[in-house]
Amino acid sequence: MADTLSTVPAPPDLSPPDLSSWSCPLPLRDHPRVVMGHGGGGVMSAELIENLFLPAFGGAPADGLGDSAVLDLGGARLAFSTDSYVVRPLFFPGGSIGDLAVNGTVNDLAMSGARPAVLSCAVILEEGVETAVVGRIAQAMGDAARAAGVRIVTGDTKVVESGHGDGVYINTAGIGLVPPGIDIGPHRARPGDVVIVSGGIGLHGVAIMSMREGLEFGVEIASDSAPLGGLVQALLAAVPGVHALRDPTRGGLAASVNEIAAASGTGVVLQEGAVPVPPEVANACSVLGLDPLYVANEGKLVAFVARPDAEAALAALRAHPLGADATVIGECVGEHPGMVVARTTFGGTRVVDLPLGEQLPRIC
Amino acid sequence: MADTLSTVPAPPDLSPPDLSSWSCPLPLRDHPRVVMGHGGGGVMSAELIENLFLPAFGGAPADGLGDSAVLDLGGARLAFSTDSYVVRPLFFPGGSIGDLAVNGTVNDLAMSGARPAVLSCAVILEEGVETAVVGRIAQAMGDAARAAGVRIVTGDTKVVESGHGDGVYINTAGIGLVPPGIDIGPHRARPGDVVIVSGGIGLHGVAIMSMREGLEFGVEIASDSAPLGGLVQALLAAVPGVHALRDPTRGGLAASVNEIAAASGTGVVLQEGAVPVPPEVANACSVLGLDPLYVANEGKLVAFVARPDAEAALAALRAHPLGADATVIGECVGEHPGMVVARTTFGGTRVVDLPLGEQLPRIC
Structure with missing residues (x-):
């Protein structure tokens, strides 16, 4: 899906919503038994890892938990x-x-x-x-x-x-x-970074869900499963100083961007209208009641790069077959550190939080 | 369990049994479905790996399949x-x-x-x-x-x-x-090598089986689960030229020695009476109808070393707490290449073949 943003967008209007009273809506700390949500790649997965595995293993690495x-x-x-x-x-x-x-x-x-x-x-x-x-x-x-x-x-x-x-x-x-000179990690995102996604989102999750539920949406929706090593090397050849990279699998783009925001302590503003959602994914999501931002991908990446590097990064991604539809979807800001918000196409703002559990269990 | 062999034994009398007509007793090649035996670490596991996974993955490595x-x-x-x-x-x-x-x-x-x-x-x-x-x-x-x-x-x-x-x-x-100069692999065993085991066998498998079946044998039998990195480093410090090492887990000592015999094309003769079997394991095996040679271990190793290195290897192993009961149990011979036989305590000879499937499923 081609997008219409060929250049880095101007900084969005930033009047952050009042988030001071926001808190996790469910009491999760006292699960005596494992539930499906613990495997969803969201808040509950993170709780299990941070409260149970990491203390037993001797604590988290200093540079955060990357892929x-x-x-x-x-x-x-x-x-x-x-x-x-x-x-x-x-x-x-x-x-x-x-x-x-x-x-x-x-x-x-x-x-x-x-x-x-x-x-x-x-x-x-x-x-x-x-x-x-x-x-x-x-x-x-x-x-x-x-x-x-x-x-x-x-x-x-x-x-x-x-x-x-x-x-x-x-x-x-x-x-x-890891080649010399490369230092990529979720903790390295910072205000001013531009957020880029390499193509249309949601194909893997919708393909699995459609198959599992026996649903048809006019066209067969195929998973985007693909190896991204070559795409990343093409990007790094153009922009060795990429700050952070994630492949948005379980929990989708929302989870990946949230993890980077949390690890780096930067705020992220996504332009909802700029996020490339293939029409068949949008259609299936509306039928299934899913938010495409939370649907798994298996052949896409999200990159955080310094603003001066954004044009070169976009050009490098688009020159590769797996990044032809790469586009800018947002930026990092100094406000609301660690939190991700989306500017809706109607000019509103909503919090894009880490999913609690799973929308689609056993997606990968 | 201390053994009485403090020196390398003299070569055993070798008049190999007639094995020319021996063949696999069961037709295994046409299993349309996976059965428990495919996970037992024996012939059926090897068939699945060699006939199904390795061709798909592009063939076996030239130096054989090590641990x-x-x-x-x-x-x-x-x-x-x-x-x-x-x-x-x-x-x-x-x-x-x-x-x-x-x-x-x-x-x-x-x-x-x-x-x-x-x-x-x-x-x-x-x-x-x-x-x-x-x-x-x-x-x-x-x-x-x-x-x-x-x-x-x-x-x-x-x-x-x-x-x-x-x-x-x-x-x-x-x-x-892997430190410089170390070259250990199942293909490196050769006629003249001495076979050493680091201690009494069968404790892990018998511990699991007893627990699972609710059996008691007078004393509680505990798994020998232990990390062997230090023991191996002590051995290599004394004998850098160790030929082959295995930890005899699934399929026990019989499977490990068979795999080395097959990979190296050497024959192996075990002295059955020299294999250290703790009395509680012998007792449990006789009740459960198990052969200790096939029972899993999780804190023992079997080493193949050139005969001139055998004394030094034994001394190094015995100086470490996890190898205190190390002992020589056999040797490699030029006869019956790829096959393992045991000299029984009564002077007879029996084939110690790779187990077909599992004696004890889900042991590890």
Whole structure:
């Protein structure tokens, strides 16, 4: 979807809404049991991680929680990331759990500026799943790895009894190499940064939801599952000083932008009318009652760059097939630190908060 | 359990049994559906990996499938490994799924000679599991990581609906640094090598099985779950030229020795009477009808070293608390390449083959 913003927009009118009395609407701290929302990539996921895992593991890293950890090991600067994939159905328009498991981890590595190099593959199979299904998924993983330029070098296979899994769960972890001079992280966004998205949002989530619910919207909506390593390298070649990158998967663009706002302590203002929403996504979202800002993507990125770099960043993204529809959707401000607001097309302002739980469970 | 072999045994009498007509007793190639045995770490697991995953991923590495992949990246020589943990019950005498998930991957890294450095942690939680259970497991992971000298640096949390998991599944992947000059791999074993095990076998598997079946054997049998990085570094300091290392987990000592025999094309003769089996394990195995050679361990290693290095290797292992009961259990021979046989205490010979499927499902 092409947008009409070919240049960086003028700073929007900023009269922030009164947010002083806003607070989390639900009491979440005392969940005695895990609920689906804990896996949604929103507030509840963050609570589980921050209150339970991080203290046990020895605290959060000083530079915040990115999509990858970046560390120096044996003289190399490495990015290291992991994700488990529990998407259902296993096959959907535009992809499968197999290519998702490769692209998802490749993209997490790429968001630290790394060149993805190798992946691991660990599967948990449910007793009774057809071996032909496992074979198709393995083939999709191999094909996706070759397309992304990475090798799957180590793996593991476990089987659980029927009724204790859901066909196939896949974990991939990955290692990438961060080139010298690259320093990308959610904490590096700052007031004045321009927010860019690489293309139309919401395709992956709507594709899964349509398939799962047996809905049709006139045209088949295909997932945007794609490896973003090449797009990121093209962007970094033009703008080595990119501040922050995210691939907006679970929780969608809203979650990614909120995480960067929170980690950096900057406010973000999105221009709602500038966010590229493909017509089929807009149509499906209106039927399903979803907000496209919260719907998962698997082949898009959001970039925070200093304003003087914005034109070069846009040009570099648009010159790549996976970034042809890149566009500016907002900017960072000094007001309301850590909070994201959207200017609506009618001139109003609304808070775009981190989702609580999940709109669409088991999307990836 | 101390053994009585303080020196390397003389070569055993080798008149190999007639094995020319031996073949796999069950037709396995045409499983249309996954069965529990595909996750047992034996013949069926190998078939799934070799016939299905490896062709899709682009073939096996030239140096065989070790517990870790070893690769050069950015000038560093890295070991990279992954395992998913689906053990039940989640807590058992001597440990939990949490410390198992740390020790298991730390040990896989250590078996390539690497110093384990960092881990990822990805959990798949089942809706409804108590958050306090998740908290105890996270704490066990953090404690185990500190004990092993590794950091958990990146993670992921997914939730699946009740009835599609089993409380908690954990994947860990890990990266270690392989010191210069170390070249350890299953393909490097050769005739004349001595086979050493670091201590009494079978404790982990028997601990899990006893707990699961509600059996008692007079004394509580605790898992041997432990991190082996320090033990391996002590061994390598004494004998840098160790040929092959494995931690005999799923499939036990029999599977580990078979994998090394197959990868190296050497024959292996084990002295059954020399294999250290703690009395409580022997007792439990006789009640449960298990062969201790096939029972999982989580804190033991098997080492293949050249005969001139055997005394130094034994001394180094025995000087470490986790290797105090190290002992020689066999040797590599030129006969029956790729096959493992055991000399029984009565002077007979039996084939110790790779297990087909699982004796004990979901042991790790």
